[in-house]
Every structure is written in C-alpha cells, then in structure tokens.
Amino acid sequence: MALSPTDVTQLAAVDSARAARLLSDVRSATLSGQRAPVAPRPVIEQSWGRMLRGGVDPDHDFRTGLLPREEVQRRRESSELRHVLPVLREGLLSVADVAHHIMVVADEEGRVLWREGSSPVLRKADGTGFELGADWREGVVGTNGIGTPVVARRPVQVFASEHFVRSQTSWTCTGAPITDPRNGRLLGVVDVSGPLETMHPATLAWVDSVAKLAESRLRELHQSSLEQLRAVAAPVLARLGGRAVVVDRDGWTAAVAGMPYQGRVALPKSPPAGQRWLPTLGLCTVEPLAGGWLIRASDEPLPRSATRIVLDLSLPRRWSMTVSGDAGTWSHELSPRHAELLYLLALHRSGRSAAGLAEDLFGDPGRTVTVRAEMSRVRRYLGGFLEHRPYRFCEDAEIEVLLPDDPRDLLPHSTAPAVVDERLSRQAP
Structure with a gap:
C-alpha cells in the first residue's frame, strides 16, 4: 500500500531510520526529476521549488560568514524577542534538553541570536554551521526549520532528507514564526532541532503553542506600555x-x-x-x-481627488502599500493576511462580498466573521479609500500591483485557493 506524506511523518515517530531512508529516496527522485515513491509534503515541495529556482546546490554546504559577537549582541539588545526569552525557555528548554534537542532563536533575517539546550547536541550543531551569528535564510542554506518558516509564515517541521542540502539530512528541525502583535511584522523564528532519531510529530504543535505564548506575552507588554502612555497623555489632553x-x-x-x-x-x-x-x-x-x-x-475634509495606490508584492517577505495624492504620500507595511486581501480586491475592482472573500481565502464562504474582522482592521489605515457592501477600492483610485518576477513567488506563504489559482494561471504559457 502506498504511503502518504502524513504516513511518513507518523512512521518517523516509531521508526525514524526507515522513514529517513524513504525520504532520502523521495529527495533523490524529486531532485533528479524522477517519480518519487511518496510525494513530498506541500510545504516541503514548495520550498524545494524555490531552492531549485534560486540555484541552491543540494550537494554542497554553503555558509556565509558569522556575525561578529558585537553585532550579535547589538541585535539581541534591539530585538523584541529579548522580552519573550523567559517564555521560550520555560516552554521549551526543559523538554528539549531531556529529548536531546536544542532551542534556537533567530531574527527576521534568519540570523541565529540565541542557542541553548543539550550540550552534546550543541557541539554537533557546530559542525553544521548552526552557530551564533550564522545565516540560516532558506535561500542561503536550503529548506530548514528557520529559513522556511520565515518564508512560509507558519510553523514548519523539516525531517531528515526533507532538508534540501545533504549535509543537514541527519537532523530534524521544527520552527515557528513569532510576529509582533502590534503590526503583524515578523520578529523572528524559534526552532527546536536535534538528531533525526529524536523526531516526533507532536513537536510541531508544541513549538507552535510556545511561539503563540510568546506573542501573547508581547501583547501584554504592549498593553502595559499603552497604560503608561495614557497616564502621560491625560494631563496633556485635558489642556x-x-x-x-x-x-x-x-x-x-x-x-x-x-x-x-x-x-x-x-x-x-x-x-x-x-x-x-x-x-x-x-x-x-x-x-x-x-x-x-x-x-x-483640523476640521478640513479628507481629500478624495486623484489617488494612486501601489500594492507592492514583489519581495518575498516584505509587502507594502503606498498611497499618493494631493495630500502627500504615505506607506504602510502589510501583514500576510492583509496582503492577500488587498491583492484579491485589486483583482476584483467591482468588489467582493464577505462570502466571496471567504471563498477566495479559505474555500469556505461561511467564514465571513473572520473576513469582516480583518477588513475592519484594513479600513483603519485605508479609511475612505475602501468601500464596503461589497468590499472594493474607491472608484476614483488608480490601483497598481507590483508582482514578483517569478509567479511562483507570489505571496509564497499563502494557501488561499484564489491566490494559488493566480500563481498557476500566471505560470501558464
């Protein structure tokens, strides 16, 4: 009976060596253009496609230089992740040490800033370049538990030969992105890694839950800072x-x-x-x-003349919107979800209902509550430039969308059916 990708993951929990051999065959067949015994998981297959297009060599270990210790320290001190290290340590380290794992925290550029856990595993990690200050972007070292979650914007487990570069195939890595609850910006990734025999399917949910606890802690800290600012603001506004x-x-x-x-x-x-x-x-x-x-x-009305809105989706991880008009120009960095929504509205200038957007995003027209909540957040910064019933850009706005050169790099994190369809249609000759 043929195995599915899910079956391989379950097999790894009871027979990691057999699962690793099977995934090695999958990797070899896929990279040589032959029929694989099992299809790679979609998140892995998409990552391998990016590596092949980007020219990453699967058989040679390439490493960029380590950041100097002073630069690592500077990044630590400026990173919001420093505030949630106690949460990450409490949630991950005690189990990681017993399970022969290490915890790695990297910034939004994939640079390793903190690394703790099992001493023998830390020594093994040194041999793969998994060191402080190392660059673990996907486009540099291939599919891995730090760089791939940065691109996919979701938790990813990479087991054995799911790693694109051969030198990493004796490892299992599980990473989850941590985003800033204030603006949706990616802050970095927390990863748990170890020898391939330590792999367990539940690790993905475990690491993701701790990452979400870290985001909750950041949300609490933000509310506390707003309370402090409110105390400063009260006497100012009273005058x-x-x-x-x-x-x-x-x-x-x-x-x-x-x-x-x-x-x-x-x-x-x-x-x-x-x-x-x-x-x-x-x-x-x-x-x-x-x-x-x-x-x-002031009491002057909002300007509504000759507005130009540029939706920039050309870069893989930094999406933005720039609005220009008589009143000047301003830009706003977009979260992954808002980038999807505004792209869909740019495709449908006549507008989309909440049910239509729910169908586009989730394949389920019933998820209108989620869509309305997100559109309410979008309208906080787009204001009068968005209409509703149906949702659409205002008629007098000129809309331009900047797309990546390769259609497969269009919102690579997105699994929205409408976005996936657009990727495929733009690849067609």
Whole structure:
C-alpha cells in the first residue's frame, strides 16, 4: 500500500531510520526529476521549488560568514524577542534538553541570536554551521526549520532528507514564526532541532503553542506600555481644545479627546513633527510625546481627488502599500493576511462580498466573521479609500500591483485557493 506524506511523518515517530531512508529516496527522485515513491509534503515541495529556482546546490554546504559577537549582541539588545526569552525557555528548554534537542532563536533575517539546550547536541550543531551569528535564510542554506518558516509564515517541521542540502539530512528541525502583535511584522523564528532519531510529530504543535505564548506575552507588554502612555497623555489632553489623539510609536491609541475612539492611526515609520495628512483624520499637527505622538486634527475634509495606490508584492517577505495624492504620500507595511486581501480586491475592482472573500481565502464562504474582522482592521489605515457592501477600492483610485518576477513567488506563504489559482494561471504559457 502506498504511503502518504502524513504516513511518513507518523512512521518517523516509531521508526525514524526507515522513514529517513524513504525520504532520502523521495529527495533523490524529486531532485533528479524522477517519480518519487511518496510525494513530498506541500510545504516541503514548495520550498524545494524555490531552492531549485534560486540555484541552491543540494550537494554542497554553503555558509556565509558569522556575525561578529558585537553585532550579535547589538541585535539581541534591539530585538523584541529579548522580552519573550523567559517564555521560550520555560516552554521549551526543559523538554528539549531531556529529548536531546536544542532551542534556537533567530531574527527576521534568519540570523541565529540565541542557542541553548543539550550540550552534546550543541557541539554537533557546530559542525553544521548552526552557530551564533550564522545565516540560516532558506535561500542561503536550503529548506530548514528557520529559513522556511520565515518564508512560509507558519510553523514548519523539516525531517531528515526533507532538508534540501545533504549535509543537514541527519537532523530534524521544527520552527515557528513569532510576529509582533502590534503590526503583524515578523520578529523572528524559534526552532527546536536535534538528531533525526529524536523526531516526533507532536513537536510541531508544541513549538507552535510556545511561539503563540510568546506573542501573547508581547501583547501584554504592549498593553502595559499603552497604560503608561495614557497616564502621560491625560494631563496633556485635558489642556487642549478640539480633536486630539495620543498614540504610541506604532500608532496604537492610548487616549482621545473630542473625537470618536479608533484603535489605531496609520503612521509613517518615522513621522516628522509638523503638519501632515493622515488617513481617516485628514490634515493634522503631529508633535512628539514621551513614548509616542500627540496628533491634533483640523476640521478640513479628507481629500478624495486623484489617488494612486501601489500594492507592492514583489519581495518575498516584505509587502507594502503606498498611497499618493494631493495630500502627500504615505506607506504602510502589510501583514500576510492583509496582503492577500488587498491583492484579491485589486483583482476584483467591482468588489467582493464577505462570502466571496471567504471563498477566495479559505474555500469556505461561511467564514465571513473572520473576513469582516480583518477588513475592519484594513479600513483603519485605508479609511475612505475602501468601500464596503461589497468590499472594493474607491472608484476614483488608480490601483497598481507590483508582482514578483517569478509567479511562483507570489505571496509564497499563502494557501488561499484564489491566490494559488493566480500563481498557476500566471505560470501558464
């Protein structure tokens, strides 16, 4: 009876050596263009495709230089991940050490910043270049438990010969991305790795659950910082007349006066003080405040003339939207889900209902609650440039979408049926 990819994963839990041999045959057949005894799992097959297109050599171990110790320390001190190390250690290290694993934490560029766990396994990891400051981007070292979750934007387990580069095939690696709850930006990846005989299917759910606990801790810290900013804002707003809002550095609202509350104001990354036009607020005066910004809104109406919106999906991990018009130009970095939604709306200028978007994203028109919640978040920064019933860009906006050169690199994390269909249709001759 033929085995499925899921069966191979289950087999690895009871007979890792046999599963490793089978996956070695799968890897050899796939990379040589022959029929494999078992199809690779989709997330692995997609990663291998990216490696082949990118010219990664599966039979030669290529390593970039390690970051200097001073640069590793600088990145540690500036990374938000430093705040959740206690959560990661508590959730992973005690089990990892017993199970002959190590815990590795890398930044959004795939650089290893922390590495702890079983001493014998740490010594083995040195031989594969799994060291502090090492570059484990997928495009550098092939399919792996750090670089592949960065691209896929979801937890990934890579067992034995699912690694693209031969020198890594004696390992099992499981990584989960950690995102910033304030803006959806990728902060890095937490990975648990060890010799291939230590593989267990439950490791994927375990690492993912600890990564989610880390994100919850970041959310708690953010709420605490907003409370502190709220205390600073209260006496300032009490002295002012008119409409005003105090936000943190990422635009999250701490306090408002004279206007309806909105959870977040779309801000440029480093807004200069002075007069600016901001989405949903119009012409404003922006002033620095300890820990954030004081924004005072004028009563001038929102401009609606000659707006150009550029949706940039050309890079594999950094998607953005830039809006230009008479009031100036501003940009916003997009989360993976918002990049999918805005791309679908750019494809359907006449609009899509909530049920239609649910069908596009999940293959299930009944998941309208999720779609409406996400679209509500999108409208916080796109404001008057998005209509609803159905959801669509406003008619007077010129929309341009910048796509990657290779259609297979279009939103590579996405499993949305409509996005997958677009990838395939754009590959067709």
